[in-house]
Amino acid sequence: MLVHLWEVIHTVPGQEEPYMTSVLSISERRDYFGAPETAPTGPKYRGQVGLFRTAEVSGLWPKVINLWGERDWRGFVDNLKGQFTDTRHVAMEEWWNRNLSLRRGGFDRVLLPATFSPDTIRLAQEGVKGRVFLHEIIQVPWGEVPNYLARLEREFLPAAQRHDWQLIGAYSVAMRPREVLTVWGMREWRGFADLLAAAESESDLREWFAYRERTVTRSEELVLLAGRVNPLRLAD
Amino acid sequence: MAVYIFERIDITGGGRGKFIELIRTSWAEYAKNRHGVRLAGVWATVGSTAAWPEADILWEMDDWGHFAAAQAATNPVEDKDPYLNEMWREALAWRSGGQSALLIPSAFTPTVADLRAAGTSGEVVLYENIQSRPGQMAAYHAALRAEQLPRAEAKGIRLMGAYRHALRPNVGVNLWLLRDWEQCAEALESELAFPGGQAWLDRCGELLEDSEGWLLAAPPEGLLRT
Numbered sequence: 001m002l003v004h005l006w007e008v009i010h011t012v013p014g015q016e017e018p019y020m021t022s023v024l025s026i027s028e029r030r031d032y033f034g035a036p037e038t039a040p041t042g043p044k045y046r047g048q049v050g051l052f053r054t055a056e057v058s059g060l061w062p063k064v065i066n067l068w069g070e071r072d073w074r075g076f077v078d079n080l081k082g083q084f085t086d087t088r089h090v091a092m093e094e095w096w097n098r099n100l101s102l103r104r105g106g107f108d109r110v111l112l113p114a115t116f117s118p119d120t121i122r123l124a125q126e127g128v129k130g131r132v133f134l135h136e137i138i139q140v141p142w143g144e145v146p147n148y149l150a151r152l153e154r155e156f157l158p159a160a161q162r163h164d165w166q167l168i169g170a171y172s173v174a175m176r177p178r179e180v181l182t183v184w185g186m187r188e189w190r191g192f193a194d195l196l197a198a199a200e201s202e203s204d205l206r207e208w209f210a211y212r213e214r215t216v217t218r219s220e221e222l223v224l225l226a227g228r229v230n231p232l233r234l235a236d
Numbered sequence: 237m238a239v240y241i242f243e244r245i246d247i248t249g250g251g252r253g254k255f256i257e258l259i260r261t262s263w264a265e266y267a268k269n270r271h272g273v274r275l276a277g278v279w280a281t282v283g284s285t286a287a288w289p290e291a292d293i294l295w296e297m298d299d300w301g302h303f304a305a306a307q308a309a310t311n312p313v314e315d316k317d318p319y320l321n322e323m324w325r326e327a328l329a330w331r332s333g334g335q336s337a338l339l340i341p342s343a344f345t346p347t348v349a350d351l352r353a354a355g356t357s358g359e360v361v362l363y364e365n366i367q368s369r370p371g372q373m374a375a376y377h378a379a380l381r382a383e384q385l386p387r388a389e390a391k392g393i394r395l396m397g398a399y400r401h402a403l404r405p406n407v408g409v410n411l412w413l414l415r416d417w418e419q420c421a422e423a424l425e426s427e428l429a430f431p432g433g434q435a436w437l438d439r440c441g442e443l444l445e446d447s448e449g450w451l452l453a454a455p456p457e458g459l460l461r462t
Contacts, residue, residue: 014328017314055311057241058338058403132311136403189311193304196402213371213405221403223338225312236315 001073002119003174004049004111006181007066010104016053016064019102020227023066024051026095049120049169050183050232052133052224059222064103065135067169067183069120070113111171111181116153118167128166129234130185132192132223139178139218148180151211159204160184164191168232178217183224187234192223238347239303240276240296240339240399242409247289251330252280255291256455258330263323270317271306273297276348277396277411279361279452286450291331292363294397294411296348339399339409342377344385346397356394358413360420361452362431366408367445373400373408376443380410384436388412391423406445420451 011019027047047069054061082089113119118126140148152170160167168183186192199205226233247255256278264275274296281290297303313321351357368376380398388395396411412431414420430437431449440447 013332014325055307056243056334056336057307058336060333060335062333132307134403189304189308190301192307193300197300209405210371213373215370216405219404219407 002070002113003073003076004070004113004169004171005066005068005076006109006111006171007064007068007106008108009064009066009106011053011062011064012102012104013062015102016062017228019064019099020051020053020066021229022095022099022102024048024229026092029091048230049123050133050230051227052135052222052230053227055132055223055225057223059135059220061222063222064227065222065224067111076110109176109179109181110174111169112174114149114153114170114172116157116167117170123168124231128168128185129232130166130187130226131234132186132189133168133226133232134165134184134186134192135182135222135224137173137179137181137220138212138216140180140215141217142178144215145172145177145180148215151208152180152182155204155211156208159202159208160195163195163198164188165195185232237299238296238341239298239300239402240294240341240397242337242339242399243293243295243334244281244287244336245291245293245334246332247291248330248332250289252289252291253455255327255330256280257457258323258327259291259293260457266319266323267295270319271309272302273306274348277361277454279454281363282360282451282453292452337404337407337409338402340402342381342398342400344377344381345395345399351396356396356413357415358394358396359416359453360414361396362393362410362412362414362424363450363452364410364412364431365446365448366410367447368406368408368443369445370406372443373406376408376440379439379443383439384432387432387436392419393423 009019049067049069052065052067054063118128138148149170149172157167164186165184166186168185169181171181173179173181195205199209245255259275259278264278267273267275276294276296279292281287281292283289297306310317310320313324346354346356366376377398377400385395392415394413396413397409399409401407401409414423424431427433430447432440
């Protein structure tokens with residue numbers, strides 16, 4: 001089973017870009033100082049779906065979101081084990097202590113990708129990029145997560161794509177059976193705005209948002225910008 | 237239809253006065269002249285009624301197209317807008333972060349221009365965070381307009397805006413203008429448990445999951461008090 005590590009980082013204000021570059025150095029170091037066969041051959045700054053920082057548009061700020069690339073559950077648990085046994089990861093410890101000036105803490109989740117959620121290979125192959133991203137965590141009633149994801153794919157995804165919203169990921173959350181996390185990317189701010197402007201005039205959007213109003217019990221949004229080291233970033 | 241962003245700002249230490257002055261002066265003027273974004277209001281949260289120290293800002297844009305153009309012109313700020321970036325850096329001395337809400341006004345919410353034309357203003361604002369029952373925000377706004385608005389106006393309380401969140405289902409914000417502190421004391425004394433009184437409380441019980449209210453106030457201009 002493939003999982004993603006997701007993190008919201010409470011950065012020291014103004015240190016969002018330095019933090020993202022710094023945290024990426026961990027995987028970069030591993031890639032370039034490991035055995036020759038582990039040297040990277042794929043896209044730059046791999047290991048992430050994307051690192052993002054908040055725009056002051058909607059949601060809490062300043063935050064960084066780290067959405068790491070898919071890995072298998074066993075490998076994920078081995079990494080956790082290394083943090084809590086006698087095996088020390090000296091480089092990680094040193095990085096942690098060296099960068100206390102960049103962040104004050106955070107909160108993590110383990111994400112389970114929906115069947116229709118694109119993986120990092122597909123995102124790269126399809127050239128998915130954006131200037132603005134909408135990140136959302138919603139809570140639905142017990143047992144509703146599979147239905148919410150199914151309706152997201154069937155009802156909202158086509159309408160979203162019509163307005164230049166690209167799905168970066170749709171996930172359920174391990175050990176949190178009522179949560180769904182989604183990330184959407186838009187090549188232009190206009191696309192972000194146009195869908196919201198059409199929310200009541202286009203029938204499929206109207207029905208989707210009405211379903212959400214009936215169903216979603218809690219919702220947290222973040223409007224995000226891709227970090228400079230994020231392969232999803234569409235720069236000028 | 238206008239689009240709004242309401243920001244609650246976490247103030248650092250004693251910086252609230254300086255932060256509000258920065259917004260009131262250079263930031264608001266620049267946002268309007270460069271991007272057409274209008275400052276609808278800047279206040280301090282009255283600490284005895286909610287979080288402190290905290291500042292609050294309401295920005296107004298013409299419509300979704302204006303919103304998109306303004307965001308495209310200012311994000312990422314370091315790349316797009318050096319002067320705004322510098323003000324952002326200046327503000328770091330006084331704020332640690334905040335929470336923004338992208339808001340859509342109800343049909344009966346006046347614009348900044350409407351309020352100015354009517355001479356409507358207030359030294360004190362009653363802020364309400366609204367969570368409606370599922371799918372009931374439209375019904376809540378209809379009831380607010382038909383039932384509570386006339387009662388409020390009869391007490392001299394003016395609606396600055398009733399908004400719903402553009403991204404969060406069933407979430408809204410209300411802003412009510414109180415002329416001055418005297419009117420605040422008089423208008424709210426009998427309704428401290430729930431602004432609007434028992435009848436409105438009962439009605440809201442049919443439509444809302446929760447409601448939280450607190451007061452905002454604008455410090456006098458040019459006086460850098462915290």
